[in-house]
Structures are given as C-alpha cells and as structure tokens.
Amino acid sequence: MQTGKFLLQMGRAVRLPALAIAGLFTVLSPLTVPCAQAQRAKVASPGDTLPTAGPLAQNLSAKFTKRDLAKAMKIVADWQLQRLPPVPQTDWTWAALYTGFMGVPDQVAGDKYKQAMMHLGDQLNWTPGPRVLHADDQAVGQTYLELYLLHKDKKMLDPMRARLDEQMATPDDPNKPLWWWCDALFMAPPVYADMAKATGDKKYLDYMDHEWTITTNLLYDHNKHLYSRDATYLDKHEKNGEKIFWSRGNGWVMGGIVRVLKQLPKDSPLRPKYEALLKEMAAETLAIQGKDGLWQPGMLGGDAYPLPEVSGSAFITYALAYGVNEKILDRKTYEPAVHKAWAGLLTHVYADGRLGCIQPVGAAPGAFSETSSYNYGVGAYLLAGSEIYRTAK
Numbered sequence: 001m002q003t004g005k006f007l008l009q010m011g012r013a014v015r016l017p018a019l020a021i022a023g024l025f026t027v028l029s030p031l032t033v034p035c036a037q038a039q040r041a042k043v044a045s046p047g048d049t050l051p052t053a054g055p056l057a058q059n060l061s062a063k064f065t066k067r068d069l070a071k072a073m074k075i076v077a078d079w080q081l082q083r084l085p086p087v088p089q090t091d092w093t094w095a096a097l098y099t100g101f102m103g104v105p106d107q108v109a110g111d112k113y114k115q116a117m118m119h120l121g122d123q124l125n126w127t128p129g130p131r132v133l134h135a136d137d138q139a140v141g142q143t144y145l146e147l148y149l150l151h152k153d154k155k156m157l158d159p160m161r162a163r164l165d166e167q168m169a170t171p172d173d174p175n176k177p178l179w180w181w182c183d184a185l186f187m188a189p190p191v192y193a194d195m196a197k198a199t200g201d202k203k204y205l206d207y208m209d210h211e212w213t214i215t216t217n218l219l220y221d222h223n224k225h226l227y228s229r230d231a232t233y234l235d236k237h238e239k240n241g242e243k244i245f246w247s248r249g250n251g252w253v254m255g256g257i258v259r260v261l262k263q264l265p266k267d268s269p270l271r272p273k274y275e276a277l278l279k280e281m282a283a284e285t286l287a288i289q290g291k292d293g294l295w296q297p298g299m300l301g302g303d304a305y306p307l308p309e310v311s312g313s314a315f316i317t318y319a320l321a322y323g324v325n326e327k328i329l330d331r332k333t334y335e336p337a338v339h340k341a342w343a344g345l346l347t348h349v350y351a352d353g354r355l356g357c358i359q360p361v362g363a364a365p366g367a368f369s370e371t372s373s374y375n376y377g378v379g380a381y382l383l384a385g386s387e388i389y390r391t392a393k
Helices: 003-009 018-027 032-040 066-081 092-103 112-123 141-151 158-168 189-199 203-219 247-261 271-287 310-325 331-346 375-389
Strands: none
Touching: 066 092, 066 112, 066 375, 092 112, 092 141, 092 375, 112 141, 141 158, 141 189, 158 189, 158 203, 189 203, 189 247, 247 271, 247 310, 247 375, 271 310, 271 331, 310 331, 310 375, 331 375
C-alpha cells in the first residue's frame, strides 16, 4: 500500500488536518511505514451502532453507595470485557478503555480486570504503538505504568521509558505542535506523569508541562475556558454563532488533567497551574450542564443536538468528582452536578450492560444514535464510577 493511502485509511484519518498528514510523511521513514501499516491494519473495531439494543437497564440506582456504584460499574465492565478482541490492541480507542478497567476498585469484582490487563500487557510485550511521536500510540502506557507501580516489574516499564526518551530527544517542530489536537492531552501527558512517579525523574514532568503549554497556547480559549479540538476549529462556529467546542475533546482534556494531578507530588510547582485549569474548565462545564445531567456533542450549540454524548460527559463527570474529592472544587457547588451527571449516564446503560449514546471516532460533533457504543466511552464511564466510589459510603 502506498504511504499516502495508508495515512488516509488509518482509523483516525478523519481527525487529521492536512498539515498534520503532511507532517506525518516527515515522521514516518521508509523503514517505519511498513511496521505502522502492519500494526494499524490489525486495529479491532472499537464499537458499533445497532438498529436496536434491547431494553435499558431498570435495576440500577444512582445512589452514591458503594453497593449501587459497584453494580453499575460491573454490569458495563463485564459486558465490555467479554468483547476484548483476540488480537491485543495498542490503539488509542482501546487504551482509553484499559484505563477504565484499571480504575475499577478490587472491591467491585476482585482483580479480574487488572488481571486481564496484565495478560494483555504480556501479549503486547509491554510495548506502545508504532508511531514514536504520536500521542495515540503512547496512551496504552498509562495501563503499563499503573501495573508497574503495583508490581515493580521492569518489563512493564522499560519499553515505555525507551519510547518517551526517544520522543524527548526529538526537537520540537515550531510549525507543528507535538500534541496538536486537544484530546491528545489525555493520551500522552498522563504517561509522562506516570513515568515521573515510577522513576523519580523530574525530566518527564518538565517535558510534559512544556508540550502541554504549547497545546494550550494554541487551542485554549481564555474567555470560554474550553479547548478547540485543533487549529482548524479555531474559527468554526455552531449554527447559533458560538464557537465549536467538542464535548468529547474537552472531556478528554479534563480527564488528562486529573490523571496528571493524581501523579504530581503534593509540593510540585506545577500543581497550582493544573488545579487552576481544572477549576476554570469545571466552572464552564457546570454552567452548561444539560437538564439530563450530561453534555451535548457541541458544548455551546444549544438545541442543535438531539442527544447528549456519553464519552465526553463521562470524562467531565470523572474530573468533577475528582475535583470534589480532592477539595479542589467546592463540594456544595459541584457535588450536585456529579450526582446529576452520574444519574444521566445510567440512563444509557442497557439491560445486558451495553453503554450507549457514544459518538463514533471523529474530530467534531457528529451523528450517532442512542445505541452507539464504543470502548473509549466505557473507559470514561468506569473512571467516573471509580472516582465517585472512592469516597462513597
């Protein structure tokens, strides 16, 4: 297959603006292209949309008790676990799911989800995806490094460390930011934060913060306190005239902030910066939360969207719950929003455990149905439930 055709057929090709595609030609050498072709060709479908998905679950409670939260997480996690593909995946869609599996507390279902991730890591030899400079191919490192922090087995650390060191040795391209799309801030920065904690080496945090700042300077709107998906959306607008801010992209940014904060030392000079960013985005998301507790695909699009988007909403819920638990956000102000959001998420769980209303892979608000279910949305849902569970009665 010619390199150009390969780039256009990659699972996320719709998400790459022309400049980024051009940039990839400079990154992929003739020796690495066949490897990337071979591995990307094996990417399993992250989900589907069914004509009908059967009845919705009627036996789930939105109460913040450990018993009710465990039941709501387990039914969805078990449904998705049964659908792991036979060929292990490093793709970003699956990597986001793995973070959710890792987040589920052992009290919910023992360590079966973590054991599944251990088996997956062994199958993959603890290696990231093929593209050295692409955040999507580093996201799986979050799971590897979480398992390393539990087991201290260097085989779980060394391949990812080598990849990050290789990336850090590559000079920045002033014409093409490394993390040029906002959801990259969930994919890669937490891996660097995890690596800093695992190794005790501050250079990983310094690099992470440097690259995050570049992305923020490009994409963050300091008036709306939201990120454009990438530079091609800086001047795109909804039908009502508001700028397009994708709920999934912004949810993933907020999830990335949380996962960085979780690994920052309490006395880190970076902590005030990321806490302040979380506060700003939390205030904006609170102001535009829907009556159903969730967020529309286009966050400022008003009535333009008939359905909420569950993956972005779940990541926002995760971030708000973390902010409340860590006393970064005012409990009286934000805890009701977390309750409302969790209750909203449960209305999209089917009786068999399928989680619906998740937009397929894309780069902006797009079409989907109530039955649309994709693995990364499940990962976000499990993270949200796990964070709420952490302080539940």
